[in-house]
Amino acid sequence: MKRILINSAAMIALTATAAQAQLIFEPGEDERFNWASLEEFGAAHSGLEGQRFNILGPWLGGDQELFESVIPYFEEATGAEVEYNGSDSFEQQIVIDSEAGSPPDVAVFPQPGLAAGLAAKGQLKPLPDEMRQWIVDNYAAGESWADLVTYAGPEGEEQLYAFPYKADVKSLVWYVPENFEDAGYEVPETLEDLKTLTEQIAEDGETPWCIGLGSGGATGWPATDWVEDLMLRINSPEDYDAWTTNELKFNDPKVIEAIDEFGWFAKNGDFVAGGVGSVAATDFRESPAGLFEFPPNCYLHRQASFIPTFFPEGTMIGEDVDFFYFPAFSEVDLGQPVLGGGTLFSVLTDNEAAMAFIEFLQTPIAQEIWMAQTGFLTPHTGVNTDVYGDDTLKRMGDILLNATTFRFDGSDLMPGAIGAGAFWTGMVDFVGGQSAEDSANAIQSTWDTLQ
């Protein structure tokens, strides 16, 4: 016991010294970075020396380290002190903390629905009006982004309450290029081609898709991404927006068509690895494993940009595995819709330095520091895409910048009881054999009880 205590004391001493902030890229050295924007920001925000604020967010582990590598630049420029805390139960904690009267100064929301809820309760501070115009002008598909962070306040007036920083692309299909070469398959350019390819692989006696919906208490969410992606490829963005607010009913024929389109892929025993029965039972983290088996268990896997974390160790993206944009129908003229996610920064207290931090996130340099490392995509058109840490990120970033329509993950926009409840279970029932109509009716009837 005594030894444990001594060891822990030593470790405390170690961690205390390791906490010193460091700038990972020396300012002014690398030409690719927009250092001028950092100096400009610093000059415009003097007088914040010694001020402190804290940030609560969902990032832990690697993501936390990456975000904490951006913060020192703000501290250096303004002299303010920032503390970031991550929590994997962020959704619950932010509600408890703000309701109890001890909110963090800045919160990082992974779900717009949650931010909208807190804005309506008056927990979030409105951001300056000109920031909305700034987002429209400087972000690709800017209107989509601006609408995403504009909520009704406590008195019902629409205002900007959050700033989007860091995006994810969900419209990606992963495949092993060499397996494609060996079998003579081509990367499809249209959704029609993708369906033809699916049929062709099945005809060759192989299995085209790996689909896994399992995720513990959240089982079913990967299917909601599928349906949302297909929604954007069949119906107009306006229909999609109406769908997330239930102006377009969940059991509308347009929505049922999208669910059935997902069923075309997932409910055909020849198209999914392990048969239809295993779709709901397979964990989403384990589902891509089939791509890397020999002989391959499947050839295609649709999942967001985070999934390489769960690929076998040592897998090289671009070499051992690659991705392509989940294509759109060539017959339907809806451009290149992209489904994505992202995190939104909101201010919860009257802290001056916290507000300045939101302005800091607008500068190209705040985005480039993280871009140059890993796991960060941005729709900001004013950044230098050459700083992307690797080719994969750059190509994902291009998908985001070329998007004609960007839409946020719809289930995150819907009320929690739907987007994190009925929609998930409805999709599990659908894959389990229920018709699209019955599943949609069940989800809609849950939604009706909310109103």
Next chain:
Amino acid sequence: MDGMAGQKSSLTWAVNIAALLLVVLWTIPTAGLLVSSFRDRDQISTTGWWKSMTSQEQSSFVRTGAAEDQVQDGDLYVLEGDLVGEGQSLSAWGTSARDPGAFAPGESTDVDGATLTVTEDGQYRMESTAPFEMRRGERIFVITESPPSFTTENYSRVLNAQGIGRAFMNTMTVTIPATVIPILIAAFAAYALAWMEFPGRALLTAAVVGLLVVPLQVALIPLLRLHNEIGIGKGYLGIWLAHTGFGLPLAIYLLRNYMVGLPREVIESARVDGATEFQIFRKIILPLSFPALASFAIFQFLWVWNDLLVATVFLGNTRDELVMTGVLRELMGSRGGDWEILATSAFISIAVPLLVFFAMQKYLVRGLLAGSVKGG
């Protein structure tokens, strides 16, 4: 039982076997967790822990060298290398993903005009009359047998995690007062409810028992708001109070039922001899109730030690205040799924509660019966 000692009936056997089966059934998940904590992530995702003791057949691929690695041997261009790792043995190989076991070791085949030979010990040799021009190596698929392998890397990763020492101290700072304070309060309350006559005693006891069914989650927001308003805020004092409050109903209930069962004669004769209530409590009740106190101490210690919810709400999330469970959760990553870390963490964080348990276990069995049998 004594009367049946001579004739061991088949029923006794059945009971023993059933008990043994239950024990085995009960410990299998723990054994699995222990085995998993010594395996790496790829092993866990490919095979179950029960297969970890036997050698594994695995299919994977190895990339040959590319154009820049070729050497000239006479008029042949040659690429050479090793296909299997140390301790593995090659059982089959192939050049197509769809048929990874097409050839036996020792055979040769043609790949794009070159001849590929793989020897029994896993060496490959690719020969061609024309120079190789590929930028990326060819894939050679191999089916290998690997002996069982275990690693202690998970343990060193968890034990060397940043801030784990600090977190250990924080957990101790939370746990010890949060175990001692409720026992102190509950012992007094239990004595009063069991042996002191005052109006409304039965009602008060019923109210305490009623509190047992209130889930603590409903109290989180109001309690934290109260703490913020009276100026305690987030901190150790707040979490001690919270744990005390959440633990008290069970503590009072358990201790009162135990104390009620103590012989009335002892207490009454003490009263006749002129002892005050406090003397009776301190000199008679407390020593006699030790088993119940000890067993509640173990319950409360385990609950506070394993707690994450109350700690994140009342203590906050900063590095300086994070408890063990908080650090271990961070190791799991933003999206979870690192089972090997989960298994390892479980075995590391179990160490201290085990110590507490063994130190106090002789009281536990007696204490578990607390209040269930009333002696007279």
